[in-house]
Amino acid sequence: MVTGECLTHTRNQTHNMPGKVMQIPAKEPTIIAPCGINCSLCRAYIRDRHPCPGCRGGNGNKSDACLTCAVKNCEELNAGGHQFCHACSKFPCAELLRLDKRYRTRYGVSVIANLERIQAVGVEFFVVEETAKWSCPKCGSLLCMHKPECVNCGHTWNDK
Numbered sequence: 001m002v003t004g005e006c007l008t009h010t011r012n013q014t015h016n017m018p019g020k021v022m023q024i025p026a027k028e029p030t031i032i033a034p035c036g037i038n039c040s041l042c043r044a045y046i047r048d049r050h051p052c053p054g055c056r057g058g059n060g061n062k063s064d065a066c067l068t069c070a071v072k073n074c075e076e077l078n079a080g081g082h083q084f085c086h087a088c089s090k091f092p093c094a095e096l097l098r099l100d101k102r103y104r105t106r107y108g109v110s111v112i113a114n115l116e117r118i119q120a121v122g123v124e125f126f127v128v129e130e131t132a133k134w135s136c137p138k139c140g141s142l143l144c145m146h147k148p149e150c151v152n153c154g155h156t157w158n159d160k
Contacts, residue, residue: 029123030056034084035071035099036114038130041145070095084123086115107145 031040031054039045039054050061055072071077074095076088085091092100092112103109118126134143141152149156 029083029127030054031127032084032114032118032123033072034074034077034082035096036084036086036111036118037103037109038114038127038134038145040142041130041134043144043146043151046142046144046151071099084115084118086119091115109145 031038033039033055035055037055039052039056042052042054044052044061044063044066045054052061052063052066055066055069059067066072071085074085074088074093076082076090076093077085080088082088085093085096092115096111100110100112103111114126117129121129131142134145135141136143136150136153136155136157138155139150139153141150143157144151
């Protein structure tokens with residue numbers, strides 16, 4: 001069970017900064033993208049060199065796909081001033097349904113289920129739940145949704 005106010009990733013550094021810890025405040029909703037993806041579980045976010053700041057972060061170190069993301073750049077989302085897609089009258093839109101299918105198939109993560117959970121319990125509690133769900137049972141580090149093993153200790157996991 002998670003009781004702290006922050007989440008941590010311990011990363012093996014390759015550039016003279018062993019064991020560097022990045023803390024993400026649990027009450028900070030910016031770690032969750034408008035589509036419901038938890039950016040702290042992304043391989044680009046946790047990589048050692050040039051980590052992505054997350055969907056809501058600056059544009060530095062982001063891939064072209066992230067910069068041109070149809071959900072992040074959605075006119076409805078931005079015009080409505082919505083923090084998350086679930087607040088939009090078009091929820092779930094075709095773009096979100098495509099993203100949900102891709103993430104369910106590849107990573108076992110449903111952005112629509114995430115958004116429904118955020119709507120039900122609030123983003124702060126959702127982040128706490130995600131931390132418990134995605135913590136490595138062996139070392140406690142957050143897992144990466146894109147990899148079947150813990151990036152910190154190598155423990156193999158599945159069925160997230």
